[in-house]
Amino acid sequence: MGFVFGILAAFTYAGFINFSGKVATEVDPWVRSSLMVTGSTVLVILIFIKDIPYIPVTDGSLWIVTAGVALFGSVMPPLFFALGAHLISGGLVNILSSFELPVAIISASIILSESITLVQWLGTSLIIGAIILNELGSMRFNIKKHSTSD
Structure with missing residues (x-):
């Protein structure tokens, strides 16, 4: 569930x-x-x-x-x-918004005294990394598309 x-x-x-x-x-x-x-x-x-x-x-x-x-x-x-x-561009919006995850984890740790595990940090890093890779790939694709059409 x-x-x-x-x-x-x-x-x-x-x-x-x-x-x-x-x-x-x-x-x-x-x-x-x-x-x-x-x-x-x-x-x-x-x-x-x-x-x-x-x-x-x-x-x-x-x-x-x-x-x-x-x-x-x-x-x-x-x-x-x-x-x-x-x-700002949609790609940058996605990247900046993904940083809500570590801020939420750090806030939970500081404000609520929650314990944060390595698995949670790895999951957060994986999500942020995937978003950044996706956006960099999109930017590279758009640059290549524009340079071949000229």
């Missing part, structure tokens, strides 16, 4: 990266980011409605944690991505 969900996550993330620089690039990044976050929220609520525990909304710590998670996990990343993705 974990493998299936991992593959699904990979495909949806790849789709997000691919379409972020191509779809609705003329829309204001603030609006675009708001729509992405709202759509994600609705989807998560629909899928996990039975798993959402009951927490009193008057709990003050709930609002602090929620604001932090929302701001740093859901609002700022898509906003900054929408602000910058259209300014």
Whole structure:
């Protein structure tokens, strides 16, 4: 099951990266980011409605944690991505976005005191290496294609 969900996550993330620089690039990044976050929220609520525990909304710590998670996990990343993705090439967007993986691992280690195994680092390195090799191959193919057509 974990493998299936991992593959699904990979495909949806790849789709997000691919379409972020191509779809609705003329829309204001603030609006675009708001729509992405709202759509994600609705989807998560629909899928996990039975798993959402009951927490009193008057709990003050709930609002602090929620604001932090929302701001740093859901609002700022898509906003900054929408602000910058259209300014650089799609290949560079893919390479830069792949560095989210080591940042997440390092953050989990520092903030949550998670232990990170060598296998996790190897997997992360493999993913980043594959993305970089793919993009370098695409760049080489495009250079060769343009030089032979001239």
